[in-house]
Amino acid sequence: MFAQTIQQFNNIRSLQVIRKSHVLQLSSLAVVSTLFEAFSVGMIIPVVEYLNNSKDPDGFLRYLESVFHFFNLDVSLFTLCAVLWFMIFVRFSTTFIMSVRTAQVKHYIGRALATSCFENIITANGAYTGSIGSGTFVNLLDHQCQATASLVSSYVTVFTIILTAFAYIAVTVVAAPLTSLVAFVMLGAAVFLSQKFIKRSRAIGSDLVKFRDGYIHYIGERYRAWRQIKLSNSVVQEVVEISRTSGRFARMSVALVAQSSRIPLFMGVGLSSLMLLGLFLAGSYLDLKTSTIPLFLIVMVRLLPTAQGMAAQRNAIAIYDESLKRVALVMQEARESKEDESGDRTFVSLKNAITFDGVTLKYPFSENAALKGVNLSIPAGKITAIIGPSGSGKSTLVDLLPRLIVPSGGGIMFDDLPHADIDLMSLRAGISFASQEVVLLTATVAENIAYGQINSSRSEIESAAQMAGADKFIRDLPKGYDTVIGDSERQLSGGQRQRLGLARAILKSAPIMILDEPTSALDIETEHAVMLAIRELPKLKNTTIILIAHRLSTVAKADKLVVLRDGEVVQEGAPSDLKAQPGWYGDMLRISGDGLSQGFIDQ
Numbered sequence: 001m002f003a004q005t006i007q008q009f010n011n012i013r014s015l016q017v018i019r020k021s022h023v024l025q026l027s028s029l030a031v032v033s034t035l036f037e038a039f040s041v042g043m044i045i046p047v048v049e050y051l052n053n054s055k056d057p058d059g060f061l062r063y064l065e066s067v068f069h070f071f072n073l074d075v076s077l078f079t080l081c082a083v084l085w086f087m088i089f090v091r092f093s094t095t096f097i098m099s100v101r102t103a104q105v106k107h108y109i110g111r112a113l114a115t116s117c118f119e120n121i122i123t124a125n126g127a128y129t130g131s132i133g134s135g136t137f138v139n140l141l142d143h144q145c146q147a148t149a150s151l152v153s154s155y156v157t158v159f160t161i162i163l164t165a166f167a168y169i170a171v172t173v174v175a176a177p178l179t180s181l182v183a184f185v186m187l188g189a190a191v192f193l194s195q196k197f198i199k200r201s202r203a204i205g206s207d208l209v210k211f212r213d214g215y216i217h218y219i220g221e222r223y224r225a226w227r228q229i230k231l232s233n234s235v236v237q238e239v240v241e242i243s244r245t246s247g248r249f250a251r252m253s254v255a256l257v258a259q260s261s262r263i264p265l266f267m268g269v270g271l272s273s274l275m276l277l278g279l280f281l282a283g284s285y286l287d288l289k290t291s292t293i294p295l296f297l298i299v300m301v302r303l304l305p306t307a308q309g310m311a312a313q314r315n316a317i318a319i320y321d322e323s324l325k326r327v328a329l330v331m332q333e334a335r336e337s338k339e340d341e342s343g344d345r346t347f348v349s350l351k352n353a354i355t356f357d358g359v360t361l362k363y364p365f366s367e368n369a370a371l372k373g374v375n376l377s378i379p380a381g382k383i384t385a386i387i388g389p390s391g392s393g394k395s396t397l398v399d400l401l402p403r404l405i406v407p408s409g410g411g412i413m414f415d416d417l418p419h420a421d422i423d424l425m426s427l428r429a430g431i432s433f434a435s436q437e438v439v440l441l442t443a444t445v446a447e448n449i450a451y452g453q454i455n456s457s458r459s460e461i462e463s464a465a466q467m468a469g470a471d472k473f474i475r476d477l478p479k480g481y482d483t484v485i486g487d488s489e490r491q492l493s494g495g496q497r498q499r500l501g502l503a504r505a506i507l508k509s510a511p512i513m514i515l516d517e518p519t520s521a522l523d524i525e526t527e528h529a530v531m532l533a534i535r536e537l538p539k540l541k542n543t544t545i546i547l548i549a550h551r552l553s554t555v556a557k558a559d560k561l562v563v564l565r566d567g568e569v570v571q572e573g574a575p576s577d578l579k580a581q582p583g584w585y586g587d588m589l590r591i592s593g594d595g596l597s598q599g600f601i602d603q
Contacts, residue, residue, distance in 0.1 A: 008321060011328040012152060017112040022105045029098040030160040036091035038167035043084040050080055102156050110149035113327060114141045120334035126404035127363060128337035132330075135217025140330060143212065147323035154316045161310045204256045205319035209326060215249050218242075256319065340406065341424045348430070349511045350544050351415050354378040354401070358410035361396060361567075370396045372567040373410070378560075380415075381538045383545040385555035385575075388564035388584060394548045397564065398514050401546075402431045432508035436517035438501035442486035445474050449503045456507055464507035467533040469526055470499035494521035502530065509541060516548045527554065552588060561585060 012018060046064045068075050117140055121129055132140075222229065222238060229238050356376040362369040371393050378384045386394045399405050400412060403424060412419035419427075440448050449465060450456045461481065465471045473496055477483040485491050492500070498521045505513055515534070519527040535557060537543040549555050556575055563571035563584050571583045578585045 008151070008317070008324060011324050012148075014328050015113060015116070015148070015331060017109055017116060018152065022108075025101060026098065026105065026156050027159065029094055029101065030156070030163055033091055033094040033098055034160065034163040034167045036087050036094065037164055038170060040084060040087035040091055041168065043080070043087060047077075047080050047084065050075070050077060098160070102153055105156075106149045106153040109152055110146045113145035113148055117141055117145060117327065117331060117334075120331055120338070123339055124334045124337040125339050125406070126399060128334065133217060135215075135220055136213050138220075139213050139216045140327065144209070144323040144327050147209075147320045148327045151317055151320035151324055154313045154320065158310065158313045158317070161313065165310070201256065201315045201318045204252065206322040208252045208256060209322040211249060211252060215245060218245060339403065339424065340420075343421045343423045343427075345417055345421045345423060346426045347414060347417065347422045347511075348426075349542070350380040350430075352380055353415070354380075354512075354544070355413040356397075356410065357413070359400065359407045359412060360409040361400070361405065362408050368567075369408070370567050371407070374567070374569055376562060376569055376572070378544065378546060378562075380544050381542045382559035383535065383538060383547060383557070384560045384562060385547045385549060385558035386562050386564060387549065387552075387555055388570075391566075392564040393567040394564055395516060396567075398516065398546055398548065401512065401514065402428050402433070430510050431512045431514060432505040432510040433514045434498075434501045434505035434516070434518045436498060436520045438497040440485055440492070440497060440500065442484065444479075444482050444484055445477065445500065446481040448485065448500055449507055451504060453507055461503075461507060464503045465499075467506050467536075468499045468503035469522075469530045469533070470496070470503050473499075495523070495526065498522060499526075499530070506533075506537070509543075511542070512544045512546070513537065514546045514548075517550065518547070519549070519554055520551065524553070527551075531557065 064080075065075050068079065073079055121132055121137065219242075222242065229235060354377070356374045359371055359374040359376075360369055361371040374393075374397065386397060388394055396405070400407055401419075403419075406420075414422065441451065443451075446458065446461050449461050458481070462471060465474055465481075474481055474483075498518060502515070502518050505515070505518075518534075519530055522530060531554060534545065534547075537545060547555060547558060555561060558575060561571070561573060561575050561578050562569060563578070565584060571578055571581070571585060573581075575585075579589055580586070
């Protein structure tokens with residue numbers, strides 16, 4: 001148990017979100033609250049002694065008389081009650097402040113953890129960020145970070161309970177030394193009785209955290225596959241499966257609640273029995289006096305919920321332990337996988353070419369290399385199309401340019417500037433990107449197009465939309481450019497989403513533009529208009545365009561074609577040259593009937 005606590009403290013410290021000021025404030029409030037709790041309970045004895053007209057020189061009243069005389073006060077029932085009231089007032093006021101402050105600290109930690117997790121995962125290298133999975137990512141930020149914050153709050157509560165318990169015992173030690181042994185026995189019994197419940201709760205909590213990740217992923221996956229479910233007539237099957245899965249989740253959750261609820265049940269009965277036994281033994285055989293009986297009863301009555309609270313909080317700590325481990329592990333992995341932001345050179349523009357010199361890349365846990373000694377030159381101010389069969393390494397190649405991933409070997413040059421020496425912020429500022437899988441945020445159309453370019457004017461946004469062939473359908477929306485959209489498929493078609501993504505890339509007006517299947521969801525007429533606009537960019541803005549496409553009509557007017565197969569460059573040259581040569585491009589042209597058909601190649 002002690003080793004687990006030390007490990008938890010180490011994990012909490014590694015999260016780097018706990019402020020020393022928080023610890024100092026909460027511990028100070030706990031000490032003040034506990035002291036006044038002990039004083040207010042201890043004041044019961046002199047009040048009883050005064051009412052009994054006790055003149056015992058060893059009694060509490062005699063010591064209190066000295067204190068009162070020091071402050072020039074007379075001992076009376078009024079002054080005793082006034083002091084007792086003041087102590088109770090301070091104690092409950094401090095407890096109130098502590099409760100509010102603990103809640104504030106808990107929510108601060110939860111927010112800080114979620115923010116830190118988000119930042120560390122997003123700033124990790126692309127391979128690690130992509131490996132997290134959307135279900136795990138959402139569960140981590142939405143649930144696990146908050147559970148970890150609750151664990152920290154539980155430790156604050158445990159600290160307060162421990163102080164309170166020892167304050168009660170200290171009062172009984174002063175009033176009745178032998179009787180105080182009963183209180184020690186009760187606390188020891190509470191720890192012993194709760195231990196087996198805590199072990200079981202820890203196991204259930206661990207299983208629930210692991211299952212929750214899969215459950216969230218499962219639900220999201222089924223929603224994304226709603227078309228497939230309908231078209232496969234699998235609705236009944238999926239309803240049965242989700243009922244089974246959610247039923248298991250519910251049973252695990254109820255089992256955890258039941259396990260936690262056993263603590264007050266068994267602790268209440270067990271400790272009440274010990275209290276009554278302690279009262280009998282203290283009154284019959286120990287040093288319990290008539291004046292200290294009320295104190296003993298009050299302490300015993302207060303120790304019961306204190307011991308139950310201790311057991312409940314330790315149980316909560318055991319439940320939240322798996323969340324803490326998960327958050328700490330992800331934070332550690334993300335920090336270790338952080339992107340290399342080294343580089344002190346600023347990228348402004350591309351004048352000659354991007355050069356790949358023997359570039360290789362091998363993903364972790366993959367047996368085969370994704371890229372194998374790629375040697376390639378991408379001319380500035382031209383359109384270079386990267387083509388080839390699926391899995392040939394096209395997307396991997398372009399992901400190297402903004403350093404979403406880094407090569408395992410070889411090097412890349414931007415003119416005479418080593419790719420690795422460029423400052424990461426300026427590198428990514430110089431590259432715009434449009435993908436076939438466009439992610440839209442819950443914001444207006446204009447804000448979605450201007451994402452990352454918040455200082456863009458409305459005229460610049462509309463101009464980019466016109467070039468992307470999006471202006472007409474945007475103006476047909478209920479509020480035009482001010483229509484709020486999101487990532488829901490119900491609002492926009494795939495082609496409309498692609499055009500907004502393309503408008504976003506055009507608006508950035510970066511020296512390098514990467515287009516990954518930018519027209520795959522467009523009809524041939526719209527694609528033709530969009531490609532005409534794209535072909536004007538190198539002339540208008542000296543933009544270097546790197547185009548990935550399967551549809552051969554999309555790449556037919558490129559300045560240069562690069563054919564990849566199995567991570568290697570197997571052909572490169574102008575489309576007219578490669579058309580006459582044997583190889584993948586010529587084969588696909590013959591299959592499609594000269595490459596300008598409406599069909600898709602290898603999708």
